[in-house]
Amino acid sequence: MIDIAILGFGVIGGGVAGVLEANGGHIAERLGTGIRIKYILDQREFPGTPYAGLVVHDIGVILSDPDVSVVVEAMGGVHPAAEYTAAAIECGKSVVTSNKAVVADRGDVLLAAARRRGVRYLFEASVGGGIPIIRPMTDDLASNRIESVRGILNGTTNFVLSRMEEGVPYADALDEARELGYAERDPSADVGGFDSARKIVILAALAFGKLIPIEKISIRGIDAVTPEELAEAKRNGCRIKLVAETSLTADGRIYAAVAPEAVPPTSLFYSVGGVFNAVSVTGNMLGEAVFYGRGAGREATAGAVVADIIDAAERRFAAPPALMWTRARDEDLSPVK
């Protein structure tokens, strides 16, 4: 039996329980053993649910239980998620997360700690929701030098832009996204491009081994896109998409930016509508590959978290050297492509 603890029982944490409930038999067949939720760390109690008996309010209970081999961090925000992650790793537990803020902020330190401790730190769900992208870049493209990564990485903004193209005003489209549960109550991280920026920080680190401080990323959100820009794009047969991008310049520095871009119909990105995401990766052997799917949503994202739990259970040794990141310095970065 693989005993796990879930930190934060919100959309993703609860979703993980849901995936294990729905597909537990299937997963146990593969693993040769089941995955059992032993603890849920949350401020709430969830009375009347099957999970009430698992709730603890003290991370120490989880850290000191040697049965717990994998910790799912689904708290959101950097604090105390990062501290709890570091503590779990120090206690010899693998940590699996969907929390892009933590990975983008201190993935370098946490991966190094996991490596030292001989455990895994996995974050497939932090970019592109349920779309396989982190592990394909790490494993399938291991034989390639990555040259560039481009993506539509935020479903909320993509949905809003799609609606604006249909003539819905920005504010109304955003309200609609909120009503449908796509946008946060405070959607500024989405529309301002910061969510996409965190994700491109992670993809750039995977591609080039350097973790770029987010304040060094050039960011333009969709909040500045005017109806006139949309109309002009339409006249040219294009669609406006919020594109996050990173590439290596000729002199070996890293360019990374987030900005609205007029995408022509010849691009696969043109057809990426609503809350879907797409990531295009160019390698020196592969050429271009594109990964497309649901960039958000409880089940898709939780499914990616559970795939990481399975991976952590099957490959308990430290991450491959490919996942050694160093902090990017100013001279590693380029303001232009």
Added chain:
Amino acid sequence: MIDIAILGFGVIGGGVAGVLEANGGHIAERLGTGIRIKYILDQREFPGTPYAGLVVHDIGVILSDPDVSVVVEAMGGVHPAAEYTAAAIECGKSVVTSNKAVVADRGDVLLAAARRRGVRYLFEASVGGGIPIIRPMTDDLASNRIESVRGILNGTTNFVLSRMEEGVPYADALDEARELGYAERDPSADVGGFDSARKIVILAALAFGKLIPIEKISIRGIDAVTPEELAEAKRNGCRIKLVAETSLTADGRIYAAVAPEAVPPTSLFYSVGGVFNAVSVTGNMLGEAVFYGRGAGREATAGAVVADIIDAAERRFAAPPALMWTRARDEDLSPVK
């Protein structure tokens, strides 16, 4: 040092040497050690190349050398590739291949043998060339029950159909594909749909654990597509694509088929032109994910082979239980969706 042997030094086998030459330093950084070609099994001698000294004509030399931990089977055809693969596995060597004919014909037996012997049998390059699809389905979608897989899996036919849409007659488009090196001298396996069928056999086995004998697959190639059908599709705003498909029916049986299909512009497949491939996988948690890229080509495909070599070197233990396939019986199959 990881010593490997390459069986068959044609397009893919030679491509593997090319990838190791181009990206060897990058790969060694990740592995912590280099990959060295110790032997090349081929009938030719390659005089005047750096590989001349590595050529052997007797598989026994490779099988009996304990230094060789990974064998790359890039011979093509079922015989003697399958026998050499089985022998290498019996000798405790992992085998990596791009040879879809062998995987589709006896992947079940070879995976079971690899499992028994505690080595790997890997075939990322057998479907979709350089596109990551086998490992994402195995690892990233491990938490999902796969419901269906649909793909444009043959670049040659996709190229020919693209040209026919532009008004080029079938025979001329095929000649062009031959001249560009996309089509084999005998393209009947491509245009007849058999190449796509082998690939959907492999994807169905990954999805449902059953290896379907190829003669049980309903196959219609593009050789029967008329200019009238193309014109009608165009009138309806569609494009004809050769689509390979497998899904689980409501009563739990497997449907698998290859046939030309009119694809509407709302489908991502609509934009898959020329020699590109795309694979759409639907999981019960993920929903739909699409993988797109170069379905053929020396460097892209060889890059996928080298990624498998890296995987075999890093994870030398047996394949996960997910890769236990049994031979599909007639009662496992459904003639309709």
